[in-house]
Amino acid sequence: MTATTDDRQLTHRQIVTILIGLMTGMFLAALDQTIVATAIRTIADDLKGLEHQAWATTAYLITSTIVTPLYGKLGDIYGRKKLFVAAISIFVVGSVLCTFATSMGTLAVYRAVQGLGAGGLFSLALAIVGDIVPPRERAKYQGYFLAVFGTSSVLGPVVGGFLAGTDSILGVTGWRWVFLVNVPVGIIALLVVSRTLHLRHTRLDHRIDWLGASLLSVSLVPLLLVAEQGREWGWTSGSAVTCYVVGVLAAIAFFAQEARMGDEAILPLAMFRNRTVGVSSVASILIGVAMFGGLAALPLYLQIVKGATPTEAGLLLLPMTLGIMAGSVLSGQIISRTGRYRIFPIIGAGLLTVSLFVFHYVEFDTPLWQTMVVMVAFGLGLGFNFQPLTLAVQNAVPPQQIGVATSTATFTRQIGGTLGTAVFLSILFSQASEKIATAVREAVPTADFQAALREPANAAFAQQLQASGGSTTGVLQDSSFLNDLDDRLAKPFLMGFSEAMDSVFLVGASVMVFGFLVMLFLPHVELRKSAGYNSQEATAEGADAPAAAPH
Numbered sequence: 080m081t082a083t084t085d086d087r088q089l090t091h092r093q094i095v096t097i098l099i100g101l102m103t104g105m106f107l108a109a110l111d112q113t114i115v116a117t118a119i120r121t122i123a124d125d126l127k128g129l130e131h132q133a134w135a136t137t138a139y140l141i142t143s144t145i146v147t148p149l150y151g152k153l154g155d156i157y158g159r160k161k162l163f164v165a166a167i168s169i170f171v172v173g174s175v176l177c178t179f180a181t182s183m184g185t186l187a188v189y190r191a192v193q194g195l196g197a198g199g200l201f202s203l204a205l206a207i208v209g210d211i212v213p214p215r216e217r218a219k220y221q222g223y224f225l226a227v228f229g230t231s232s233v234l235g236p237v238v239g240g241f242l243a244g245t246d247s248i249l250g251v252t253g254w255r256w257v258f259l260v261n262v263p264v265g266i267i268a269l270l271v272v273s274r275t276l277h278l279r280h281t282r283l284d285h286r287i288d289w290l291g292a293s294l295l296s297v298s299l300v301p302l303l304l305v306a307e308q309g310r311e312w313g314w315t316s317g318s319a320v321t322c323y324v325v326g327v328l329a330a331i332a333f334f335a336q337e338a339r340m341g342d343e344a345i346l347p348l349a350m351f352r353n354r355t356v357g358v359s360s361v362a363s364i365l366i367g368v369a370m371f372g373g374l375a376a377l378p379l380y381l382q383i384v385k386g387a388t389p390t391e392a393g394l395l396l397l398p399m400t401l402g403i404m405a406g407s408v409l410s411g412q413i414i415s416r417t418g419r420y421r422i423f424p425i426i427g428a429g430l431l432t433v434s435l436f437v438f439h440y441v442e443f444d445t446p447l448w449q450t451m452v453v454m455v456a457f458g459l460g461l462g463f464n465f466q467p468l469t470l471a472v473q474n475a476v477p478p479q480q481i482g483v484a485t486s487t488a489t490f491t492r493q494i495g496g497t498l499g500t501a502v503f504l505s506i507l508f509s510q511a512s513e514k515i516a517t518a519v520r521e522a523v524p525t526a527d528f529q530a531a532l533r534e535p536a537n538a539a540f541a542q543q544l545q546a547s548g549g550s551t552t553g554v555l556q557d558s559s560f561l562n563d564l565d566d567r568l569a570k571p572f573l574m575g576f577s578e579a580m581d582s583v584f585l586v587g588a589s590v591m592v593f594g595f596l597v598m599l600f601l602p603h604v605e606l607r608k609s610a611g612y613n614s615q616e617a618t619a620e621g622a623d624a625p626a627a628a629p630h
Contacts, residue, residue: 236393
């Protein structure tokens with residue numbers, strides 16, 4: 080189509096004005112992720128449920144995953160700004176609820192409420208960027224979003240570590256401020272969004288696939304429940320089999336419902352017939368499994384095995400953050416100049432595979448600098464995949480489908496992340512119990528261990544070990560006692576936990592082998608040089624309102 084006044088692009092100033100609003104909402108979610116990841120061990124220890132910490136993460140991921148495609152559809156109907164404001168508001172309410180958690184179970188419920196808001200923060204922001212910025216030009220604005228993630232990656236560990244390490248602030252337990260701090264940040268985000276994010280909206284009427292969303296929930300929750308509880312129930316127990324049956328039947332019904340709904344489905348199946356979308360979606364699921372599994376395990380390794388404080392653990396993860404930022408900037412700049420993106424997800428998948436396999440060899444006494452080198456490679460792998468895969472999906476569909484396509488890309492990655500977190504942490508804690516018990520049994524007869532037990536300073540631990548009959552399950556409830564334990568006595572616990580993590584990373588590497596192979600089928604589609612959002616649909620001075628009729 081020839082360019083007219085109705086399809087000219089936004090100015091740089093208009094785009095930056097809109098990006099300011101988007102970045103404040105994304106900063107809210109990004110900061111929360113880094114703060115919670117840093118403080119989760121302290122939270123779980125205080126709530127006496129370290130082995131159940133997966134639910135605080137998976138509950139958040141389940142709800143955010145399910146509502147992500149709904150935000151795409153609702154944004155088309157009511158306007159993305161209104162949905163973005165709603166997402167921020169729900170997220171803040173969920174954060175307040177989290178401060179009242181009295182157990183890991185209640186925390187999981189409140190984190191699920193948070194996830195209802197989080198599902199819209201990233202997907203709506205990315206969809207709006209896809210609307211207003213041409214694919215070839217997106218690299219120019221990538222620095223703004225990297226600044227958000229970079230700042231949150233530095234601030235999150237410091238703030239989260241400080242709050243988790245403080246007994247009480249204004250009469251409220253320190254770790255509860257990890258969630259309460261989202262309230263002022265959220266209020267600021269709402270104010271900024273209302274003043275800067277001005278989009279002129281053309282309503283697209285859709286039917287909302289509520290049944291599809293419900294069936295998706297019913298299929299995911301039982302399968303994740305058995306992934307978390309299977310080691311206690313028994314993988315072939317009645318409860319486990321019931322979960323398998325309910326999950327599979329709901330999944331079958333979900334796909335039947337999606338086929339019946341056609342283009343109005345929460346997850347339009349026809350979109351996956353597009354080779355770029357199909358390959359990217361499968362690859363995103365596998366990358367999500369490996370990524371979230373690794374991200375859940377690394378902070379635990381640093382805090383439990385290496386004895387780092389929450390703040391230190393967060394800062395020790397900065398090499399991975401730098402890798403992500405470097406990979407994103409490098410890929411973005413080259414894609415902007417050449418218009419070619421396919422090579423980066425392939426290289427990224429290869430780096431992720433190798434990094435996870437090398438993490439498998441990290442032991443309890445491995446020098447930190449060696450682990451941090453692998454973190455950089457892991458981060459580069461993620462950076463080479465984040466932007467290019469989203470870009471590929473947005474570029475492969477018509478401009479009017481960018482919202483649904485972006486939410487689909489986010490949805491598939493979160494599906495993988497939800498499965499990865501649940502399965503990997505389940506593997507970790509089921510293996511940890513056995514590995515620690517074996518390591519302790521082998522250590523007890525040694526001269527060093529017996530000498531340490533006889534020292535008066537270790538009398539309390541010796542009595543506890545004798546009273547428990549050598550049982551080590553307590554460390555999976557509350558690992559904080561390891562911080563002050565004699566190094567000779569703590570060694571078998573650290574060795575056992577480290578060996579359990581080896582299994583997690585080996586499984587992750589195996590998953591990424593398939594991810595790498597899938598990525599080889601990603602086609603190259605020439606990037607568009609124009610944005611899908613015309614001048615009638617966005618203005619730095621307008622407001623959410625129906626666009627004028629086309630001329």
